[in-house]
Amino acid sequence: MNNIGSIYSRDIRNIVTNWAAAVVILGLVLLPSLYAWFNIKASWDPYGQTSGVLIAVANNDQAADLRGQAINLGEEIVTSLKKNHKIGWTFVDQEAALRGVEHGDYYASLVIPADFSAKIATVLTDDPQKAEILYTVNEKINAVAPKITSKGASSVIEEVSGNFVKVANGTIFRIFNEVGIELENELPTIEKVRTLVFKLETIFPELNSAVTTALTDVKKTNEIIRKAQDNLPIVSRLAQDGEQFTSRLGDYLSRSSEAVKAAAPDIKQDLILLRHTAASAEELTGILQDAAADPALVKSALDRTAGRLTSAVGAADRMASLFGQLNSSGGSQVLTSVIEKLQQTKNRFQQMLTLVNQITEGLDKGEQPAKELVDNLSRLSEEADSLLGDILQRYEGQIQPQILQAMKQANTAARNAHNVLVEANKSIPDLTKILQDAAKGLTLGDRELHAIQSQLPEVEAKVKGLAERIRSFEKEGNLAEIIDLLKNNFEKESEFFAEPVLLKENKLFPIPNYGSAMxxxxxxxxxxxxxxxLVSLLTVDVHEPVYRSYQVFFGRYLTFLTLAILQSLMVTLGDIYILGAYVADKLGFISFGMLLSAVFMLIVYTLVSVFGNVGKALAIVLLVLQLAGSGGTFPIQVTPPFFQAIHPYLPFTYGIDLMREAVGGILWDNVYSDVFMMAVYVGITLLIGLALKETINTASRNLVKKAKESKLIH
Known part of the structure; x- marks a missing residue:
């Protein structure tokens, strides 16, 4: 130990007493800091500076007509982009845009064609066409810029599509609302016409009896004829009003059928979203069955799934109600099976929500999810998925035609009512004439009464026919239910279908900027x-022969370790206090940095101490492999298979993880795992250094001597 300490103390003394060596050492301590600081600062907030990424915008759109209203969506897009300063939108003509992209003046271009608004307006025609925006990108200029420009272009499409869906749905449901209000306003008139026709139908037996009795009692017959003549003007007026109303009703229902047909894809999309909710519940069971899952992750998944299930219960209920009203309005039961499956799906979602809440309550008490609850949740999610899958499989082939059939039946009923009233209007003049003739007959005598009596059966048949048509209409559909369906709040319906699901974001371990994250x-x-x-400019050998191999190894390593620790302190303290990088645990960041310096220095020092210049090359090779294989920039899962394979064996993998824990927030089980791996690297490195150093150094002494004679290799 004395010899090891002697080597170390002599090295420190030589550095302190030799100003040239001290200057070189100071530079070696400072250089890694500059390398780190410049790179971190350069990547501090790249996505906050995207306003300098120029995208040319050329608007060739011409105004179009949509249901009598002029629209120019191209101008609306340009106006919106002028308010968006996240991207450097530049507004030029099409020729300048394409030329600028080709020559690198712009990273990309958006060209809005002349028929953009015209194609959007075809949504209410028999042949709707999708509008296009022409996006051109120059990928030669920069590797990252196309991703930024593509995101900007996608946001334009998303905004246009979202606004269009909201407006289109609003128009459809507003038409429904207007039809419902019109029907409700005219409902008293319709009821009066119906009552009077039925009343007239019941009067005819009395009329026949009166005509017969008039042969013997003219006075009694005259009274009956007077009553009939008093009622006929009211019937005539009501029949004419009803004829006009049912004509408008038929037109409204025809337009409503078109609106329902246009809304069919949105209904299908809602069914798909409900099925996604069932799938997310199934994914939750996988997380709950994983005993090693992070409790915070499980809690987040439970909360997210509970929110989705709550929305799904409401959506399934509203959709079942909508289908039920369509089923009733058509006067048939063609949608009954779909309604039953939606009710079953709603019940499954409600049961799943109850299970999720029970599991959440258990977790809040520190209990593990009961297997029975998890199994029931999995079973219910599979049943819900199966029910929705069956509906989606039959939607376009069976369900959608059934919806349109229901609306068609309602339209047919309205047309039948119109035809009935038309026939009534045609019949009323005949009836008036008959009654007038009957009145004259009372004065003309018995001969004229017989003539009236012969004409009354024909009139009675026409009135009964009118009454039967009204009854047929009532069997096909309940007008009050149709009115309730059509009077729903169109603004709320439009807002729901435009955005039926909201994303609730929850950030774990938030880091305020990209530079701190890197x-x-x-x-x-x-x-x-x-x-x-350090190993490139400082020697790892001690040339005095009095020391043994392991003494040289540890004695000189202490010198390198001291300098490496100084490098680490300079880098980590500079990151925090010079750059102002965000670090959740500053002491941990500094301590982990010193640990990494000690381990990295031991690895590199051992390679050079044992293998000489070959060791330096090996250290550089390791550096190159770790740049791509450590997952420091991109997730390791997106790298080629080779780098994914070597990822678990690289020191950078665990070193970067340690530093990330300090920056974002420490989870000690992760830290212990990473420190354990660092200890493994230390053990392997010491084994190589102590077991092979003397043997390899002795074997390669002549080779090194010969290489130095070239005056090119030191």
Missing amino acids: SPFFTTLSLWVGALL
Whole structure:
């Protein structure tokens, strides 16, 4: 031990007493810090400076007409982009945009075609066409810039699509609302027409009897004819009003059918979202069955799933109600099986929500999820997924045509009512004439009464036919239920279908900027580079023959360790107090940095001490492999298979993890695991250094001597 201490103390004394050596050592201590600081500062907030990424925008769109209203979505997009300063939007013509992208003046371009608004307006036609925005990107300029420009272009499409869905749904549900209000306003008139037709139908037996009796009692017959003549003007007026109303009703229902057809993809999308909710519950059971799962992760997954299930219960209930109202309005039961499956799906979601809440309460008490609860949750999610899968499989082929059939039946009923009232209007003049003739007959005598009596059966048949048509209409659909369905709040319905699911974000271990997030990688990298600099400029050998091999190994290593610790302190303290990098645990960050310096220095020092210049090359090779294989920049899962294979064996893997724990917030089980791996590297390195140093140094002495004679290799 004395000899080891002697080597170390002599090295320190030589550094302190030799100003040239001290200057070189000072530079070696400072250089790794500069390497780390410059890289961290350069990547401090790259995504906060994207306003300098220029994207050319050329708007060729021309105004179009949508249901009598002029629209120019191209101008709306340009206006929106002018308010968006996250990207450097530059507004030019199409030729300048494409030329600028080709020559590198712009990273990308967006060209809005002349028919953009016109294609959007085709949504209400029999042949709707999707609008396009032409996106051109120059990937030669920079590797990362295309990702940023693509995100900017995608945000434009998402904003346009979201606004369009909201407006389109609002239009559809507003039409439904207007139809419902119109029906409700005219409902008293419709009821009066219906009552009077049925009343007239019941009067005819009396009328026949009166005509017959009039042969013997003209006075009694005259009274009956007067009553009929008093009622006919009211019937005529109501029939004419009803004819006009049912005509408008038929037109409204025709437009409503088109609106329902346009909304069919949104209904299908809602079913898909409900199925995703069932799938997310199934994924939750996998997390709950994992005994090693992070409690915080389990709690977050439970809360997220509970929120989704709550939304799913409401969505399934509303959808079942909508289908039920359509089923009733069509006067048939074609959608009954779908409604039953939606009710079953709602019940499954409600039961799953109850189970999730029970599991959450158990976790809050520190209990593990009961296997029975987890199994029931898995079973219910599979049943819900099966029910929704069956509905989706039959949606376009069976369910959607059934919805349209229900609306078609309602439309047919309205048309039938219109035809009935048209026939009534045609019949009323005949009836008026008959009654007038009957009145004249009372004065003309018995001969005229017989003529009236012969004409009454024909009139009675027409009135009965009108009454039967009204009854047929009532069997096909309940008008009050149709009105309730159509009067739903169209604004709330539109908002729901535009955004049925909201994302609730929860950040664990938040780090305020990209530079701080990258500091673990660049700090770890700089410490390895610092170790390489030390072995490149300082010798690992002690030339006095009085020392044994292990004494030289440990004595000189203490010198390198001291300098490596100084490098670590300079880097970590500079990260925190010079750059202002965010570090949750500053003491841990500094301590872990010194630990990494000690281990890295031991590895690099041992390679050079045992293998000489070959060891330096090996240390550089290790550096290169660790740059890509440690997961310091990109997730290791996106790297090629070779780097994923070597990832668990690289010191950087655990060194970067240690520093990340200090930056984001320490989980001590992770720290213990990483420190254990560092101890393993120390053990392997010491075994190599102590077992092989003397043997390899002796064997390679002549080779090293010969290499030095070339005056090129030291």
